[in-house]
Amino acid sequence: MDYPDDSALLTRLLAGEQKAFRELVGTYQSAMRAVAFAIVGSRNADEVVQDAWLAVVRNLDSFQGRSSLKTWLLTITANTAKTRLKHNRREVLLDDLPGPHGSVGDERFAADGHWLLAPHAWHQDTPEALLTEGELRECLEKTLASLSELQGSVLLLRERQGLELDEICNLLQVSLSNVRVLLHRARLKVFATLEHFEETGQC
Amino acid sequence: MLSCKELVAHSSDYLDSQLNLRMRLAVRTHLAMCRNCRRFIRQMRLSQLVLRRLPQGQNAELDALAQRLAELRRQSS
Numbered sequence: 001m002d003y004p005d006d007s008a009l010l011t012r013l014l015a016g017e018q019k020a021f022r023e024l025v026g027t028y029q030s031a032m033r034a035v036a037f038a039i040v041g042s043r044n045a046d047e048v049v050q051d052a053w054l055a056v057v058r059n060l061d062s063f064q065g066r067s068s069l070k071t072w073l074l075t076i077t078a079n080t081a082k083t084r085l086k087h088n089r090r091e092v093l094l095d096d097l098p099g100p101h102g103s104v105g106d107e108r109f110a111a112d113g114h115w116l117l118a119p120h121a122w123h124q125d126t127p128e129a130l131l132t133e134g135e136l137r138e139c140l141e142k143t144l145a146s147l148s149e150l151q152g153s154v155l156l157l158r159e160r161q162g163l164e165l166d167e168i169c170n171l172l173q174v175s176l177s178n179v180r181v182l183l184h185r186a187r188l189k190v191f192a193t194l195e196h197f198e199e200t201g202q203c
Numbered sequence: 204m205l206s207c208k209e210l211v212a213h214s215s216d217y218l219d220s221q222l223n224l225r226m227r228l229a230v231r232t233h234l235a236m237c238r239n240c241r242r243f244i245r246q247m248r249l250s251q252l253v254l255r256r257l258p259q260g261q262n263a264e265l266d267a268l269a270q271r272l273a274e275l276r277r278q279s280s
């Protein structure tokens with residue numbers, strides 16, 4: 001098998017070990033949900049994820065290890081979602097819902113393109129220190145919830161699950177340039193939330 | 204030379220290594236000279252790390268799901 005990390009887990013999964021399944025769902029459930037969200041929307045996403053898990057268990061014996069477990073799981077999820085979505089794709093929604101703390105917009109720059117309102121130094125400079133503030137966590141959740149389904153999914157798959165951009169394109173069937181746009185706008189909103197919180201101490 | 208505004212517009216592509224060589228050099232040159240944009244890029248990277256570390260809940264739900272799937276597997280094998 002080409003993916004040694006997976007092979008030990010796979011052996012335990014094949015044996016039906018509950019702890020192995022707990023590891024599997026703990027690691028991949030939110031990525032699978034993100035894929036489903038992006039393709040079928042929030043209303044049907046949970047059902048698609050359920051169906052995908054059942055398909056995973058059904059097909060475990062035939063998993064060959066030619067891809068990573070992660071890629072296999074996410075591909076099954078994407079396929080399950082696309083089957084659900086009989087009328088093929090919705091239009092890719094690039095329209096941008098406003099984030100609770102805005103973005104980094106034109107108003108931050110002078111006519112010549114220099115910063116007008118440059119970023120200030122933040123009080124904390126590690127993720128751990130920033131996240132000790134419970135209120136910031138809630139605040140970020142709000143910002144993430146404000147993103148469109150597709151945009152939120154792209155951000156989650158990239159930043160939390162570490163997928164490559166081309167993997168995201170293939171799974172969600174969105175062009176690379178669209179993924180780049182979605183990701184950039186989402187990141188600026190997250191940045192704006194962190195910046196707002198660092199400057200005001202509140203959400 | 205690249206303006207600060209343009210640098211911000213290309214910042215995600217820079218972080219994801221999506222820029223061609225010429226643009227990458229333009230960004231690096233700008234960063235070498237501009238404290239504000241260096242700070243911006245540093246804070247963008249920090250934002251990425253914060254998202255990665257943001258805890259996600261729903262443990263009870265996952266326990267139940269794992270139990271169901273394991274049972275299903277044992278039944279089918």
Ligand SMILES: [Zn+2]
Nearest residue numbers: 206207237240
């Ligand atoms: Zn600059």
